[in-house]
Amino acid sequence: MASKGVVFYLLLVFVFFPHSFQESFYDAVVKRLDCFMFEDYGNITCSVNLKNRTTSFTQVDYVLTKNLEPIQNIVMYYQFGTVFRKFMIDVTEDFCAVIQGKGFKSPAHNVIMSSLKNHSNIGKECPYKKEKHYYVKDYVLDASKFPAALPNGKYRLDMRTIDKLNNQDVMMVKLYVDMRRKIALDILWN
Numbered sequence: 601m602a603s604k605g606v607v608f609y610l611l612l613v614f615v616f617f618p619h620s621f622q623e624s625f626y627d628a629v630v631k632r633l634d635c636f637m638f639e640d641y642g643n644i645t646c647s648v649n650l651k652n653r654t655t656s657f658t659q660v661d662y663v664l665t666k667n668l669e670p671i672q673n674i675v676m677y678y679q680f681g682t683v684f685r686k687f688m689i690d691v692t693e694d695f696c697a698v699i700q701g702k703g704f705k706s707p708a709h710n711v712i713m714s715s716l717k718n719h720s721n722i723g724k725e726c727p728y729k730k731e732k733h734y735y736v737k738d739y740v741l742d743a744s745k746f747p748a749a750l751p752n753g754k755y756r757l758d759m760r761t762i763d764k765l766n767n768q769d770v771m772m773v774k775l776y777v778d779m780r781r782k783i784a785l786d787i788l789w790n
């Protein structure tokens with residue numbers, strides 16, 4: 601049981617020194633990655649290498665058989681009991697429009713793209729080019745920009761890519777993430 605003094609102190613730190621928490625509110629680790637691409641569009645492989653309790657490295661590789669203007673739909677799920685239910689995020693972006701600085705850009709976009717930056721060649725050009733090798737290499741999930749109010753538990757992020765011109769599903773990447781707030785924060789929430 602935390603004393604009122606400790607809680608008050610932590611609140612002060614939050615209000616006046618929010619950057620103290622820039623590192624991360626959470627231990628968040630990608631536990632599993634499933635991916636699928638419709639044959640017409642090319643092929644995709646993906647994997648996760650678990651390093652330890654709090655770190656895993658994520659790999660994705662794909663090659664398209666045609667140029668693609670992607671529509672990106674991202675839905676987050678949270679596991680309640682044994683069932684994943686939609687939770688907080690359901691956004692759809694016209695990816696090329698976003699890259700060109702127009703069109704709706706979701707808050708999730710910057711979080712994902714900035715943390716992918718040094719580990720991927722995805723999202724730097726549009727449309728996606730056929731026969732080009734797109735990859736995510738040795739990516740470690742960066743939880744430092746996640747909102748502070750997420751509950752502990754198991755999350756799933758479904759990232760669906762749709763072919764804008766033909767309105768067809770192209771590929772799906774499902775990211776399974778275990779997330780746990782760091783100890784100091786539990787004092788505030790419990």
Ligand SMILES: *[C@@H]1O[C@H](CO)[C@@H](O)[C@H](O)[C@H]1NC(C)=O
Nearest residue numbers: 642643644645663664665731
């Ligand atoms: C994926 O597609 C590329 C280009 O079409 C091809 O060169 C490669 O062999 C394919 N890989 C697999 C695992 O099917």
Ligand SMILES: *[C@@H]1O[C@H](CO)[C@@H](O)[C@H](O)[C@H]1NC(C)=O
Nearest residue numbers: 650651652653654655656740
């Ligand atoms: C897990 O591995 C990462 C990367 O090698 C390292 O930075 C981190 O300190 C390790 N954490 C634990 C709890 O061992």
Ligand SMILES: *[C@@H]1O[C@H](CO)[C@@H](O)[C@H](O)[C@H]1NC(C)=O
Nearest residue numbers: 713714715716717718719742
């Ligand atoms: C990417 O790498 C550069 C130099 O290696 C580094 O300065 C920068 O902070 C890195 N960016 C991210 C988002 O990790």
